[in-house]
Amino acid sequence: MGSLDAQIHGKFNLFVIDAGVDDADAWQRPYLTTPLFRKFVNRSFPLIDIRPNISAPGFNPADLLKSHGFGVLNHKSALFDPSNAHLNIDDEPFLHETYYPEIRDLLTKTTGAKHIFITHSFVRKSRPLGITRPNPPNTGRRAGSKNQAGANFRGTVNHQDNATNVPKHIPAGAGVGPARLPHLDYTHLSARQCIRFYRRDIEQQARESGVIGAEDGICADLPFPTTSAEANAVIAEQYNQDGLGPRYAAYSVWRPLGTVQRDPLCIAPRRGDTGELVEYPYDLRVQGNAELGGDFLREVTLLGVQGKDVGVRREVDAGEVKWYYVSRQTREEVLVIKFFDSAALGRGGKGAEAPWHGSPDIGDVWGEEARESIEVRVIAFW
Template sequence: MGATPQKTVLRGTLPVPIDDEVQSDPWTREYYAPPWPEKTVKVLFPLLGFRKAVLGSLNEAIDKANAQRFLHDNGFTAIRHKSELHSHPGGTSIFQDQHAMDSVYCPEIAKLIQQLTGCNQVFTVTHRVRGVQAATNVPGLAKPLRIPHNDTTPLGTRQAIRYSRHDLRDAAEEAGILAVEHALYESTHGVRAVDKASQAFEEL
């Protein structure tokens, strides 16, 4: 009898932050962003591909339906998109052009998100182009981040929704999002960072 062939599992190494239980004082830094980890450890993870699940068809309508289903089940997805900027004679450097991003690319992505999710409104808060060339100080290009991280603290996110953009705040309030989020926040934590002694939001 022959041996049953084993399925090959691809694995990749990813730096993971080490929680040394030392909390930095949020009142001595920008509270919006979490502190960058001082220590990391390399961990081997299995690499699970989902390309076939969402991009396995040559039919655009089928791929879109698969992408929507995958988004509903997993909270993220992928979809093919050919931007008008892809045919720009300047190549990928056009993605470092602020005007082109604001006037062409961001509206394209907003429309794509509406088609994919069925939402009524899309707000572009910010964007950033990353690349290895950033090490040579290419204008408009940020270095790649190869570590799992959160862009904002919980308090920073709450503040950003309410105070960074009036149109975003008004839309969230009109849709009832702020009221639901605030009720959930108070029922689970009820934290108010009003003074230096109130730092529990760092642990949310």
């Protein structure tokens, strides 16, 4: 795909890493709330349209998912059936009865996973044309804020939620817009944390599938726990050493609610050479199941730059990082993006790692209509 010519440029927000953050202790922040990043710069990158690839005879979405960490699937949803026109996309019974089963079936057929657990869904809408800064805070989080650590995410975190196995839905009214920051929602560490602490049914399946036993076995004689950052390297090295270990993965299934004109979702496969772009991990406080140990910290990663590399109007060297998108993506074209895949761990791993993703500002190249989308996040076991 790298042979395609770049057609347009998209402007991302990049965190200036050495400017630092405020409110760094995730335990003292509200749920799902980022630290306060002190400085960002806007930088443009070429975007490569993969529509010619997905339109070519013989295109197989599963192959692209394996080689690049994302795939584009053609799928008609009952969400848009005229008989459902009177229903609201944020209506949770509608999602549970109609859309979630579709997503499970779609991923089962595409990936071969035996068990699919939906954890979250989001409805997002673009902000006014021309706004390129990061999304505004979800809750008050400036220095000196009186917002307590137990505060919720605009009313979407219920303290009783994780006592059940019900997916969480974040409605359009929560103000979650397209993410201008190139990022990873999961890391190897946060994947291990989520399957153990987030929900009882997921933890049980992780044990029955042999995942927790395999990871804990690798760390059994080590001086640090499986859920620590120190365990990353040894688990990655050994998990698939003698053939693939028990496989688990996390995915995002992203669908526009109309043809995309602005803020396309762009994906960049992970490559060793990121040029001047630097990975910056940070933690989010997540509500966990009380019986599994309660709240935990989930690691997330941004792509940022050092201050010395962001001279006025200077382009940023992105190394081998290339951004792909689907021009004028329709509601029947679904993006499936890896968030994590144990099968990609170590030298014995198979397939691509989770790619970077984000929604840059492309202006009104394709039109001015605001983008609306629905995303469903899942954890899968084989």
